[in-house]
Amino acid sequence: xxxxxxMAHLAQESRFDSLGPAVSIDPEKLGALGExxxxxxxxxxxxxxxxxxxxxxxxxAHDGRCVSLFKTLYTNYCGHQCNYCTNATNCxxxxxxxxxxxxxxxxxxLSLYRSNYIEGLFLSSGSGQSEDCIMEKMVETARILxxxxxxxxxxxxxxxxxxxxxxIQEAMELADRVSINLxxxxxxxxxxxxxxxxxxxxxxxxxxxxxxxxxxxxxxAGQTTQLxxxxxxxxxxxIFRRVLYEYQEIGVRRAYYSAFSPQKGTPFANREPxxxxxxxxxxxxxxLYRIYRFHPQEIEHAFDENGFLQxxxxxxxxxxxxxxxxxxxxxxxxxxxLRVPGIGPRxxxxxxxxxxxxPVAGKAELASLGVRIKRAAPFLKIxxxxxxxxxxxxx
Amino acid sequence: xRVPENFLSYLSAHEDCTERLLGRAKxxxxxxxxxxxxxxxxxxxxxxxxxxxxxxxMKAFVRLKSLGPCVLYGYxxxxxxxxxxxxxxxxxxxxxxxxxxxxGSESWISLYFDGKILHDRREGIxxxxxxxxxxxxxxxxxxxxxxxxxxxxxxxxxPLRKNAAAFRRRMPRRDQDATGLRLVPNKNGVTLDxxxxxx
Numbered sequence: 001x002x003x004x005x006x007m008a009h010l011a012q013e014s015r016f017d018s019l020g021p022a023v024s025i026d027p028e029k030l031g032a033l034g035e036x037x038x039x040x041x042x043x044x045x046x047x048x049x050x051x052x053x054x055x056x057x058x059x060x061a062h063d064g065r066c067v068s069l070f071k072t073l074y075t076n077y078c079g080h081q082c083n084y085c086t087n088a089t090n091c092x093x094x095x096x097x098x099x100x101x102x103x104x105x106x107x108x109x110l111s112l113y114r115s116n117y118i119e120g121l122f123l124s125s126g127s128g129q130s131e132d133c134i135m136e137k138m139v140e141t142a143r144i145l146x147x148x149x150x151x152x153x154x155x156x157x158x159x160x161x162x163x164x165x166x167x168i169q170e171a172m173e174l175a176d177r178v179s180i181n182l183x184x185x186x187x188x189x190x191x192x193x194x195x196x197x198x199x200x201x202x203x204x205x206x207x208x209x210x211x212x213x214x215x216x217x218x219x220x221a222g223q224t225t226q227l228x229x230x231x232x233x234x235x236x237x238x239i240f241r242r243v244l245y246e247y248q249e250i251g252v253r254r255a256y257y258s259a260f261s262p263q264k265g266t267p268f269a270n271r272e273p274x275x276x277x278x279x280x281x282x283x284x285x286x287x288l289y290r291i292y293r294f295h296p297q298e299i300e301h302a303f304d305e306n307g308f309l310q311x312x313x314x315x316x317x318x319x320x321x322x323x324x325x326x327x328x329x330x331x332x333x334x335x336x337x338l339r340v341p342g343i344g345p346r347x348x349x350x351x352x353x354x355x356x357x358x359p360v361a362g363k364a365e366l367a368s369l370g371v372r373i374k375r376a377a378p379f380l381k382i383x384x385x386x387x388x389x390x391x392x393x394x395x
Numbered sequence: 396x397r398v399p400e401n402f403l404s405y406l407s408a409h410e411d412c413t414e415r416l417l418g419r420a421k422x423x424x425x426x427x428x429x430x431x432x433x434x435x436x437x438x439x440x441x442x443x444x445x446x447x448x449x450x451x452x453m454k455a456f457v458r459l460k461s462l463g464p465c466v467l468y469g470y471x472x473x474x475x476x477x478x479x480x481x482x483x484x485x486x487x488x489x490x491x492x493x494x495x496x497x498x499g500s501e502s503w504i505s506l507y508f509d510g511k512i513l514h515d516r517r518e519g520i521x522x523x524x525x526x527x528x529x530x531x532x533x534x535x536x537x538x539x540x541x542x543x544x545x546x547x548x549x550x551x552x553x554p555l556r557k558n559a560a561a562f563r564r565r566m567p568r569r570d571q572d573a574t575g576l577r578l579v580p581n582k583n584g585v586t587l588d589x590x591x592x593x594x
Contacts, residue, residue, distance in 0.1 A: 008530035116458055
């Protein structure tokens with residue numbers, strides 16, 4: 001314990017480098033450029049600083065989504081013709097064009113960060129007059145934050161399609177995470193949704209740059225990507241195959257999915273919106289692959305004959321197809337336990353730890369370890385005994 | 396595994412923690428709490444979890460205002476004894492700035508300076524801030540983060556995704572109250588103007 005007076009003295013010594021610059025705000029600009037990222041999905045997973053600060057959910061929007069970053073566009077002026085986007089040149093109801101300056105963005109970010117509204121900055125942008133010019137400004141923003149103001153928070157920089165390799169490298173030196181949006185599952189689907197982006201050279205090649213530069217740069221949260229689900233009429237299986245490629249060949253840390261929602265004035269204004277459950281089910285199979293370590297051939301059992309997921313738990317669908325006999329929690333391996341609906345990584349770990357001390361005696365014990373008994377029981381055999389219910393077929 | 400190795404420090408911060416419970420927990424390791432289905436150990440596990448959750452939410456929900464160039468302050472009235480931990484967290488995030496958290500009856504003060512955390516603990520936050528005012532150049536004028544945030548968060552709203560149940564689950568009213576947030580309509584019309592009046 002020290003005295004308040006001593007703390008006051010120490011703080012006063014450094015008062016000139018403590019707070020950020022004064023901020024003047026154009027509310028219309030702040031709203032318009034924020035709105036440009038409302039379909040972007042992101043998460044601040046952790047901060048690379050020492051000591052490490054855990055990722056924190058600072059606030060939730062009315063839809064329950066966590067908003068822990070200041071997500072904004074640098075500019076909403078864009079030369080591309082994405083058929084789903086209100087900032088595209090072919091949108092007939094474009095909003096007024098705005099751009100920040102790096103100093104303005106720095107001021108807003110520091111103000112929100114100091115007040116604990118955000119964990120960091122998520123900076124995306126339209127292409128402006130040229131991708132490289134805008135990338136330069138985005139990098140400059142991150143540089144001012146880090147180098148001039150000693151900003152320790154999280155920074156996620158979007159790499160613009162077609163951006164120069166040197167700008168990507170600079171972004172990677174300053175950010176915690178970089179990403180470039182795939183948007184579509186293949187080059188043909190990209191042609192369907194955007195005539196001005198070359199899938200191979202503008203996007204995939206940039207992802208490979210990031211992968212190759214990763215060994216030189218300290219990019220603690222890696223690279224990610226995002227797809228617009230349903231805009232190009234692709235199937236879930238096509239999306240999954242693309243994402244597998246991303247995980248295995250590009251080394252993305254994770255993929256995000258955003259269900260297509262038609263916007264007025266865009267060429268896709270009259271297309272059917274995609275149900276939000278489709279996005280949710282894609283996240284579930286993504287989770288099965290990344291966290292539960294399901295083999296892709298197992299996950300394929302979740303798709304119907306047209307390559308789409310049904311609006312039901314894909315893990316349950318896979319279990320019904322592949323689990324011929326019930327699993328005994330006293331003898332099953334960790335991986336076998338994970339394949340039982342109602343058992344997740346944490347409860348599987350607890351079961352393995354418990355049975356090193358004593359055998360699992362019954363369902364009540366499993367419930368206390370976090371197992372969702374109603375879902376799991378039809379697939380379990382505890383000490384030779386098994387529930388004979390119809391849940392296995394109707395759940 | 397969920398129970399942390401240092402679970403005793405969380406347990407001792409719980410509002411209902413007694414010497415007897417602490418004595419019961421002292422001979423245990425984290426895995427004992429994690430996998431046991433003994434009723435008392437399950438209770439201890441829930442107590443540890445309750446403190447962890449509140450600490451996490453307080454770090455997330457507290458909003459800070461600046462008092463001149465050297466001080467950040469915010470309202471905090473946790474159920475468990477975690478005020479000092481939360482205050483230290485904000486001090487580490489904002490080196491060289493004095494961070495004051497508290498309510499009408501108690502306040503915590505932390506400063507992260509030259510790699511060290513300095514602490515103090517006082518009575519009500521109003522008195523603490525008054526003492527700081529007399530020692531430091533202070534003014535209530537600072538960047539208006541709250542109005543920036545309101546414009547920004549409105550821009551992120553997607554009506555199609557509205558999910559009030561998820562919002563309530565993730566931002567419980569009780570934890571909002573503990574940090575002085577008023578994101579849920581308040582029937583009594585209490586606002587942040589009542590900040591210093593809370594006891």
